[in-house]
């Protein structure tokens with residue numbers, strides 16, 4: 533059996549796997565970026581070997597230029613002698629086939645994708661949690677002034693919670709965020725529920741020969757009844773009836789019940805606690 537949390541994570545991972553660039557899934561996209569990273573490093577190593585950089589220095593240099601191979605001085609000078617090179621991206625001058633200008637380093641794409649994908653997962657999970665916690669909609673706000681028409685169009689109230697899975701994803705760079713909006717408890721609904729319960733209780737008490745003075749006020753939901761064996765105290769009994777009447781008129785349910793010391797074999801005069809039901 534899959535637990536709720538595990539199911540969540542499995543669903544999230546399945547969704548993540550679909551995320552790639554240009555209609556590719558995540559794995560294929562990552563493979564492409566890693567392949568490009570390898571070709572970037574190939575260009576750097578070829579250029580450094582050509583200019584006689586020692587191996588120990590080459591490692592240090594490569595670490596420094598890991599995300600900017602095509603600004604490395606050795607690589608720039610290699611571009612001018614590209615006919616001497618077999619390394620693909622020296623031959624291409626650092627430009628991906630079909631692209632205009634220097635292409636991103638593969639390693640930059642890998643780290644960007646890791647960052648953006650984890651942010652997307654975070655937003656996605658947040659949306660699922662908002663939905664599950666009963667939000668009826670969400671408010672989206674800009675967290676930056678970065679110029680972005682797409683994020684501008686998404687700001688404001690989204691009354692349909694389903695949208696959170698299909699709406700354009702808030703760009704991490706734009707720092708947009710979402711605030712869940714919860715419905716206020718509908719008091720007329722809870723009032724109707726209470727009335728319905730009172731009415732049912734009233735019908736039951738009417739049929740019950742153990743109760744007398746059963747009354748229900750459909751106007752305010754007030755309900756009163758008195759158990760035939762309810763023991764009105766000689767001194768305070770009148771007050772008890774008065775209080776019952778006031779409560780009833782205010783729309784409460786006041787039932788004067790069987791008193792425990794009225795029960796046979798129960799000789800606990802202190803047991804007064806259950807004699808009155810007031811709601």
Ligand SMILES: [Zn+2]
Nearest residue numbers: 680683703706
């Ligand atoms: Zn944006």
